Amino acid sequence: xxxxxxxxxxxxxxxxxxxxxxxxxxxxxxxxxxxxxxxxxxxxxxxxxxxxxxxxxxxxxxxxxxxxxxxxxxxxxxxxxxxxxxxxxxxxxxxxxxxxxxxxxxxxxxxxxxxxxxxxxxxxxxxxxxxxxxxxxxxxxxxxxxxxxxxx
Amino acid sequence: xxxxxxxxxxxxxxxxxxxxxxxxxxxxxxxxxxxxxxxxxxxxxxxxxxxxxxxxxxxxxxxxxxxxxxxxxxxxxxxxxxxxxxxxxxxxxxxxxxxxxxxxxxxxxxxxxxxxxxxxxxxxxxxxxxxxxxxxxxxxxxxxxxxxxxxxxxxxxxxxxxxxxxxxxxxxxxxxxxxxxxxxxxxxxxxxxxxxxxxxxxxxxxxxxxxxxxxxxxxxxxxxxxxxxxxxxxxxxxxxxxxxxxxxxxxxxxxxxxxxxxxxxxxxxxxxxxxxxxxxxxxxxxxxxxxxxxxxxxxxxxxxxxxxxxxxxxxxxxxxxxxxxxxxxxxxxxxxxxxxxxxxxxxxxxxxxxxxxxxxxxxxxxxxxxxxxxxxxxxxxxxxxxxxxxxxxxxxxxxxxxxxxxxxxxxxxxxxxxxxxxxxxxxxxxxxxxxxxxxxxxxxxxxxxxxxxxxxxxxxxxxxxxxxxxxxxxxxxxxxxxxxxxxxxxxxxxxxxxxxxxxxxxxxxxxxxxxxxxxxxxxxxxxxxxxxxxxxxxxxxxxxxxxxxxxxxxxxxxxxxxxxxxxxxxxxxxxxxxxxxxxxxxxxxxxxxxxxxxxxxxxxxxxxxxxxxxxxxxxxxxxxxxxxxxxxxxxxxxxxxxxxxxxxxxxxxxxxxxxxxxxxxxxxxxxxxxxxxxxxxxxxxxxxxxxxxxxxxxxxxxxxxxxxxxxxxxxxxxxxxxxxxxxxxxx
Numbered sequence: 001x002x003x004x005x006x007x008x009x010x011x012x013x014x015x016x017x018x019x020x021x022x023x024x025x026x027x028x029x030x031x032x033x034x035x036x037x038x039x040x041x042x043x044x045x046x047x048x049x050x051x052x053x054x055x056x057x058x059x060x061x062x063x064x065x066x067x068x069x070x071x072x073x074x075x076x077x078x079x080x081x082x083x084x085x086x087x088x089x090x091x092x093x094x095x096x097x098x099x100x101x102x103x104x105x106x107x108x109x110x111x112x113x114x115x116x117x118x119x120x121x122x123x124x125x126x127x128x129x130x131x132x133x134x135x136x137x138x139x140x141x142x143x144x145x146x147x148x149x150x151x152x
Numbered sequence: 153x154x155x156x157x158x159x160x161x162x163x164x165x166x167x168x169x170x171x172x173x174x175x176x177x178x179x180x181x182x183x184x185x186x187x188x189x190x191x192x193x194x195x196x197x198x199x200x201x202x203x204x205x206x207x208x209x210x211x212x213x214x215x216x217x218x219x220x221x222x223x224x225x226x227x228x229x230x231x232x233x234x235x236x237x238x239x240x241x242x243x244x245x246x247x248x249x250x251x252x253x254x255x256x257x258x259x260x261x262x263x264x265x266x267x268x269x270x271x272x273x274x275x276x277x278x279x280x281x282x283x284x285x286x287x288x289x290x291x292x293x294x295x296x297x298x299x300x301x302x303x304x305x306x307x308x309x310x311x312x313x314x315x316x317x318x319x320x321x322x323x324x325x326x327x328x329x330x331x332x333x334x335x336x337x338x339x340x341x342x343x344x345x346x347x348x349x350x351x352x353x354x355x356x357x358x359x360x361x362x363x364x365x366x367x368x369x370x371x372x373x374x375x376x377x378x379x380x381x382x383x384x385x386x387x388x389x390x391x392x393x394x395x396x397x398x399x400x401x402x403x404x405x406x407x408x409x410x411x412x413x414x415x416x417x418x419x420x421x422x423x424x425x426x427x428x429x430x431x432x433x434x435x436x437x438x439x440x441x442x443x444x445x446x447x448x449x450x451x452x453x454x455x456x457x458x459x460x461x462x463x464x465x466x467x468x469x470x471x472x473x474x475x476x477x478x479x480x481x482x483x484x485x486x487x488x489x490x491x492x493x494x495x496x497x498x499x500x501x502x503x504x505x506x507x508x509x510x511x512x513x514x515x516x517x518x519x520x521x522x523x524x525x526x527x528x529x530x531x532x533x534x535x536x537x538x539x540x541x542x543x544x545x546x547x548x549x550x551x552x553x554x555x556x557x558x559x560x561x562x563x564x565x566x567x568x569x570x571x572x573x574x575x576x577x578x579x580x581x582x583x584x585x586x587x588x589x590x591x592x593x594x595x596x597x598x599x600x601x602x603x604x605x606x607x608x609x610x611x612x613x614x615x616x617x618x619x620x621x622x623x624x625x626x627x628x629x630x631x632x633x634x635x636x637x638x639x640x641x642x643x644x645x646x647x648x649x650x651x652x653x654x655x656x657x658x659x660x661x662x663x664x665x666x667x668x669x670x671x672x673x674x675x676x677x678x679x680x681x682x683x684x685x686x687x688x689x690x691x692x693x694x695x696x697x698x699x700x701x702x703x704x705x706x707x708x709x710x711x712x713x714x715x716x717x718x719x720x721x722x723x724x725x726x727x728x729x730x731x732x733x734x735x736x737x738x739x740x741x742x743x744x745x746x747x748x749x750x751x752x753x754x755x756x757x758x759x760x761x762x763x764x765x766x767x768x769x770x771x772x773x774x775x776x777x778x779x780x781x782x783x784x785x786x787x788x789x790x791x792x793x794x795x796x797x798x799x800x801x802x803x804x805x806x807x808x809x810x811x812x813x814x815x816x817x818x819x820x821x822x823x824x825x826x827x828x829x830x831x832x833x834x835x836x837x838x839x840x841x842x843x844x845x846x847x848x849x850x851x852x853x854x855x856x857x858x859x860x861x862x863x864x865x866x867x868x869x870x871x872x873x874x875x876x877x878x879x880x881x882x883x
Contacts, residue, residue: 020440020444021438032372035362035363037512042593047512082362087361090361094351094783094784096357097788097791100511103360129824131825132822132824134510134562134822136791136828138825139829142825142828
């Protein structure tokens with residue numbers, strides 16, 4: 001066990017965990033930030049997507065040491081009240097079915113739009129291919145990203 | 153009967169904002185601006201008046217409606233309360249929806265399965281709302297001193313037009329709660345529905361997009377430990393010896409135990425499917441620590457039955473179909489004689505592999521078992537059956553067991569089989585602490601209740617004019633048989649035979665989104681496409697001719713479908729898709745199917761981009777009777793289409809010596825964004841018939857619409873799933 005200082009959603013947090021602990025489990029178990037989901041543990045499904053310095057990262061495969069001193073944003077920190085344009089667009093398009101993967105989808109989509117205000121279909125696919133939705137909401141996700149792009 | 157609800161209320165409160173509010177989808181104003189959808193500031197009443205098991209009304213008129221059934225993403229948590237609210241004439245903007253826990257006193261069918269939540273509860277939900285409305289009217293009538301017949305209701309208010317009086321439901325809620333519940337009450341004419349048939353947003357949508365803790369895996373309780381299991385690596389194996397010394401010595405680990413969910417003399421229910429009754433459980437402080445300790449277990453396994461492989465499965469099914477003696481399920485006319493006389497005979501075999509459910513949220517459950525009580529929380533499609541199993545395994549009366557259903561990160565049938573709930577309970581009991589059992593993705597994918605592997609042979613006889621004169625279907629499953637003997641095309645062919653070949657396997661299988669149909673539709677509708685071509689007929693016209701026969705002069709008496717409605721959706725999609733018009737570069741496939749009492753017809757358009765086939769658009773016509781929540785319904789149907797395209801095209805679970813060869817998403821391929829259709833358009837038949845299933849029926853036929861379109865694009869017929877492994881596909 002070792003102590004780590006993290007900056008999560010703008011707040012300094014201190015945790016005491018094993019050095020190889022992935023950020024995902026620090027968020028979920030140590031800090032009770034459970035919006036970030038576990039899906040596969042090998043960076044294949046995207047359910048655990050967070051932002052590190054604004055970039056979409058799979059938190060299940062990133063040891064805590066790699067995140068020290070960086071800005072970590074989770075779904076809980078994207079907005080205080082679901083007012084982020086991507087969250088708003090998700091609601092407007094009534095995207096979720098089961099909803100489990102959607103936090104990860106939203107984090108991938110918001111990272112895309114922060115770098116590219118007007119992504120093409122291909123750029124949307126490239127950014128979102130790492131996020132699996134078994135319910136099959138992909139067509140709504142794409143429509144919601146386009147709506148969010150208009151309002152970003 | 154005592155049911156502890158405290159824990160459940162805590163979960164609701166933890167859900168942040170606590171409230172689950174419905175939003176009217178099109179209540180938004182200017183289209184150019186994202187609407188301010190945030191919940192209206194509902195004042196939570198200090199006192200609730202409970203009118204029945206579903207309904208409480210506060211003194212300010214705010215209504216709480218309980219959603220009784222498990223929510224797996226089929227959006228019944230929005231649709232079921234809508235039905236109650238419709239007959240109550242509630243104001244949906246002042247409705248709070250709350251998930252009920254298992255409560256067999258107040259609710260009758262708390263199951264998520266068989267696309268049955270709405271169709272099985274339709275009448276009960278309507279009566280519940282209507283009876284409560286009656287009680288409110290009765291109280292208002294007494295208060296105003298006017299006859300009930302002179303009162304009308306709208307959006308949570310009672311009107312007496314003659315005296316220009318308006319009363320809010322809240323004003324008479326207390327009095328209404330003591331009105332005797334009427335035995336019978338008139339229901340609305342569906343033509344008068346105002347809420348049903350309108351687009352209402354998912355009541356949990358606001359919480360979902362904020363990552364609120366709604367799911368089983370999100371449960372956190374005081375003193376809770378994390379548990380994981382290690383199960384045998386291969387079907388046909390069990391634990392021989394366990395050396396837990398290394399694991400136990402690791403930091404954060406408190407217990408390593410062996411548990412068995414099937415004690416001596418245990419009599420399993422249908423929902424107790426489980427290949428590995430005995431597993432090793434590791435218990436500790438944090439998920440990561442337990443995950444690491446699990447890897448440090450030294451377990452020796454031993455073989456207890458055959459270790460099966462996919463190659464053997466295929467051979468077993470092929471042999472059964474060609475030489476085995478099956479069980480004849482239906483015979484019309486004289487198929488052998490008809491084939492002998494046929495001008496043309498076409499015979500084709502179709503196959504599909506085992507499939508894992510792969511809900512995005514892996515199996516998990518929270519349990520706190522003490523000497524005389526068991527409190528469980530988690531994702532379960534069959535809480536009433538889990539309760540029965542727990543009572544048996546724990547030796548505890550049902551009254552002492554409480555089960556709260558969390559929102560589920562997908563179900564698709566996997567969570568019908570709740571062994572993980574029983575495992576959590578046994579672990580909690582053994583370590584004397586509350587525990588949350590968590591499966592890794594690998595645990596989840598390699599201990600499934602998989603969709604069985606199937607193979608079917610279809611044989612058709614055509615006369616000189618291209619009429620279908622004989623049809624023979626032989627269906628083999630590991631286990632079960634993929635055919636519905638009395639469904640279409642039965643009833644449309646003079647000479648018909650359907651034969652079952654159910655084979656044995658020690659791989660655990662179960663219901664997977666649209667059981668059996670998820671294979672039958674693909675085989676049947678691909679085959680009919682090929683037969684239509686051989687007959688020189690348009691594939692839609694060919695099918696409509698068969699339905700003419702079923703409508704006018706059906707063969708046999710036991711035909712389990714309505715030919716008018718079936719033909720109706722086909723004609724609708726034909727019209728809406730502009731079938732028959734030539735679209736350059738677009739390759740079209742057609743398919744239609746009936747299951748869960750719902751009729752679906754689809755046209756799928758494939759284009760070829762850079763040598764790769766791409767699904768450009770899907771047209772889908774649906775007859776599911778009254779559509780409660782059109783936006784939610786469209787989402788379900790779109791999801792079934794995308795899910796279906798994905799599994800038929802890409803997915804498979806294969807075995808070697810009993811070991812699943814795919815254990816995570818690096819090897820098990822699920823459809824991804826880029827592979828989804830560019831657009832899906834849904835068309836509902838408006839016929840006022842009571843609602844039927846929605847969560848499953850759009851999935852089965854899409855596999856054949858895809859195969860038939862890919863045939864047009866490539867010239868290759870696809871017989872074996874997943875299609876991606878078939879030769880002849882482009883690229």
